[in-house]
Amino acid sequence: MMRMRAGLLFLWLVLCAPAALAQAQAEGGAAAGYPITDGLAATVVGTPADLKAELPADLDFAVRTLEPLVERETPASLRYARPLQYLLVTQDEPAPLAFVIAGTGASALSSKCVLLSRALHEVGYSVACLPSPTSVPFMLGAAEHPVPGRMSADVEELYRLMGAVRDDLPETTEVTGYALTGWSLGATEAAFVAAHDAKVGTFDFSRVLLLNPAVSVWDSVRRMDALLERNLDGGIDGIPAFVARGLGGLRRIYSSGDSLRFNEDFLYRAYTSQSPDRADIAAIVGLAFRLALANMSFAADVLTQSDVIVPRNVELGPYDSMDPYIKRSFRMSFTDYIDELLLPYWNRDGRDLSRRRLIAEADLRHIEDFLARHEDIAVFANADDPILGDGDVSFLRSTFGSRARIRPHGGHLGNLGYRDTIAALQDFFSP
Amino acid sequence: MNGPARPIRRFAAQQRLLWATLVCLTLGACASTPPPRTIDADTPDRVPVVETTANPLAISDPFEGFNRRVYRFNALADRYVLMPAVQVYRTITPGFARTGVQNFFSNLGEINTFANSVLQAKPESSAVTLSRFVINSTVGLGGLFDPAGAIGLEQRDEDLGQTLGYYGVGAGPYLVLPFFGPSSLRDSIGLAGDQGLFYAIDPLQLDEHPWARLPYWTLYVINTRDTVNFRYYQTGSPFEYTLVRLVYMNYRALQVEQ
Numbered sequence: 001m002m003r004m005r006a007g008l009l010f011l012w013l014v015l016c017a018p019a020a021l022a023q024a025q026a027e028g029g030a031a032a033g034y035p036i037t038d039g040l041a042a043t044v045v046g047t048p049a050d051l052k053a054e055l056p057a058d059l060d061f062a063v064r065t066l067e068p069l070v071e072r073e074t075p076a077s078l079r080y081a082r083p084l085q086y087l088l089v090t091q092d093e094p095a096p097l098a099f100v101i102a103g104t105g106a107s108a109l110s111s112k113c114v115l116l117s118r119a120l121h122e123v124g125y126s127v128a129c130l131p132s133p134t135s136v137p138f139m140l141g142a143a144e145h146p147v148p149g150r151m152s153a154d155v156e157e158l159y160r161l162m163g164a165v166r167d168d169l170p171e172t173t174e175v176t177g178y179a180l181t182g183w184s185l186g187a188t189e190a191a192f193v194a195a196h197d198a199k200v201g202t203f204d205f206s207r208v209l210l211l212n213p214a215v216s217v218w219d220s221v222r223r224m225d226a227l228l229e230r231n232l233d234g235g236i237d238g239i240p241a242f243v244a245r246g247l248g249g250l251r252r253i254y255s256s257g258d259s260l261r262f263n264e265d266f267l268y269r270a271y272t273s274q275s276p277d278r279a280d281i282a283a284i285v286g287l288a289f290r291l292a293l294a295n296m297s298f299a300a301d302v303l304t305q306s307d308v309i310v311p312r313n314v315e316l317g318p319y320d321s322m323d324p325y326i327k328r329s330f331r332m333s334f335t336d337y338i339d340e341l342l343l344p345y346w347n348r349d350g351r352d353l354s355r356r357r358l359i360a361e362a363d364l365r366h367i368e369d370f371l372a373r374h375e376d377i378a379v380f381a382n383a384d385d386p387i388l389g390d391g392d393v394s395f396l397r398s399t400f401g402s403r404a405r406i407r408p409h410g411g412h413l414g415n416l417g418y419r420d421t422i423a424a425l426q427d428f429f430s431p
Numbered sequence: 432m433n434g435p436a437r438p439i440r441r442f443a444a445q446q447r448l449l450w451a452t453l454v455c456l457t458l459g460a461c462a463s464t465p466p467p468r469t470i471d472a473d474t475p476d477r478v479p480v481v482e483t484t485a486n487p488l489a490i491s492d493p494f495e496g497f498n499r500r501v502y503r504f505n506a507l508a509d510r511y512v513l514m515p516a517v518q519v520y521r522t523i524t525p526g527f528a529r530t531g532v533q534n535f536f537s538n539l540g541e542i543n544t545f546a547n548s549v550l551q552a553k554p555e556s557s558a559v560t561l562s563r564f565v566i567n568s569t570v571g572l573g574g575l576f577d578p579a580g581a582i583g584l585e586q587r588d589e590d591l592g593q594t595l596g597y598y599g600v601g602a603g604p605y606l607v608l609p610f611f612g613p614s615s616l617r618d619s620i621g622l623a624g625d626q627g628l629f630y631a632i633d634p635l636q637l638d639e640h641p642w643a644r645l646p647y648w649t650l651y652v653i654n655t656r657d658t659v660n661f662r663y664y665q666t667g668s669p670f671e672y673t674l675v676r677l678v679y680m681n682y683r684a685l686q687v688e689q
Binding site: 077078080081105106107109135136137239240241243244247248250251254291294295298299318319320321322323326327329 | 470471480481483485486487488489492495496499500503506662663664665667668669670671672673677681684685688689
């Protein structure tokens with residue numbers, strides 16, 4: 001399980017990353033601090049191995065399985081997403097439990113879950129990492145409304161999952177209190193969960209940390225749509241050409257005699273030894289989000305039989321080719337998702353939920369007062385995060401004040417594993 | 432300078448021809464299915480990129496129904512048999528011992544790498560692999576350690592599938608093999624050939640010690656699973672099968688070219 005990151009990374013890499021590795025240019029200057037000064041590049045490359053925080057490696061992780069929280073038949077094409085799981089690591093002594101909410105499309109077994117669990121465990125927490133409401137296992141096993149994107153509904157379902165996790169903890173685990181964190185969309189959701197909990201009072205979180213949240217979810221995803229539109233020639237139909245170019249880049253690395261190995265540091269070394277084309281990096285970021293969206297759109301469509309991707313009269317068997325639906329899924333932009341799946345779902349019984357309201361609800365400004373008032377909620381962000389606009393960064397700065405840790409560089413989560421970031425995180429959560 | 436090189440080159444050319452003939456004879460049958468075009472320097476200009484393996488949906492997969500069944504079977508076998516075994520293995524074996532086991536099997540693998548480097552007439556790769564095998568088998572205590580790597584002899588990666596590819600055999604349709612996972616028709620034949628060679632050479636003399644077979648293969652399987660960085664359904668994507676197919680076919684094409 002510690003190794004799963006490489007598998008994903010590898011897929012991601014060959015699907016898109018190689019295109020980024022074209023000419024030759026090293027990162028300028030040996031300045032201290034996080035070394036990648038381009039937000040998009042940081043998002044793709046992450047933290048170089050020797051700058052990563054050193055964390056205890058041999059933790060006793062348990063992947064725990066929950067009974068589904070909703071009753072539904074599993075469509076054959078989504079069988080793989082069973083069962084509903086979360087990642088748990090516990091302290092031997094009585095300890096507070098930290099919930100971690102995964103980011104867009106991520107499951108509870110994502111590498112960031114492992115990273116954050118290690119960091120939090122080291123400072124005395126038991127940690128439960130939860131799948132994102134936008135991940136297919138969550139949609140299938142935990143979501144009454146399997147069309148994620150309406151913040152109030154997603155938060156309610158997360159809250160219910162957290163309750164189920166609390167009830168599922170092994171009897172030997174004694175919980176003395178609760179804390180909460182999450183990254184990316186999971187961070188935005190964590191803020192809303194905290195606001196909800198302040199009213200309901202089930203967990204009474206002692207500390208809440210938002211790691212690179214989206215301020216306005218729909219503004220952020222529109223930025224990701226735009227990255228693809230602007231930087232991938234021919235749009236989704238341009239993927240083959242993009243992959244071919246990427247393979248060409250890999251071939252050049254090989255033929256230059258550089259025996260680059262596919263390990264966790266591959267991207268960083270490739271980034272520094274080759275010079276990436278900025279548009280290609282932007283396309284990679286856009287494609288990574290598009291892949292997560294395609295997964296989510298497909299699952300939402302199949303679960304609600306919305307007739308947008310898979311025609312209603314088609315019963316997809318477990319071993320059928322999905323080629324026609326892959327294409328359709330990848331063509332869906334976030335805007336298409338709102339218009340063709342999300343809004344029709346909420347308005348299916350004649351209601352009239354407006355687009356504007358849906359968008360306004362999924363914005364941290366919606367709970368600005370709560371965030372400004374609560375001393376135990378903090379945020380980590382990067383000024384060059386491609387999911388944020390300038391207005392978003394200043395909103396975080398003014399709302400959180402001294403509780404905002406905003407670095408100039410790091411992109412979207414690129415510096416999450418960086419030792420200073422982890423040290424600040426551990427500092428925040430320390431008693 | 433040029434003098435002595437020429438006969439070697441001629442020898443290499445002859446060997447290539449011999450192999451190409453052999454391969455054409457044995458694989459004649461594959462020629463009837465159009466191979467998926469990989470995207471590389473030999474791809475004819477008239478072939479559009481969308482008809483190559485760079486297009487995830489253009490990869491030849493006539494046995495997709497079968498392949499998807501095997502993929503599912505592998506995922507279940509992984510979840511209920513292999514990974515639990517690996518978990519137990521990790522719990523009872525300290526890290527340095529696991530590294531030793533990994534080195535040991537990796538060292539045995541050099542035999543195949545060497546054979547295929549020779550078959551592809553790659554002198555550098557052959558020399559490096561042979562040196563690695565000799566050094567690691569002796570100084571490295573039967574392959575438990577990797578001193579050759581420490582002095583800069585990096586491990587090469589050749590197998591019969593790549594050798595066939597080197598002599599122009601196309602990958603053929605995509606195949607998913609039980610337990611072994613993603614493959615192609617060509618690579619499956621290569622895998623069988625590599626295993627056959629290993630049996631024929633029998634470097635551990637398992638023939639004379641049949642009792643050692645079960646522990647050997649058990650450890651072999653567990654070690655292999657322990658070292659492969661892949662978890663089924665970890666991508667979280669309903670399209671994982673297609674993504675893996677894309678990665679496999681293109682990664683192999685790159686390896687063949689190397």
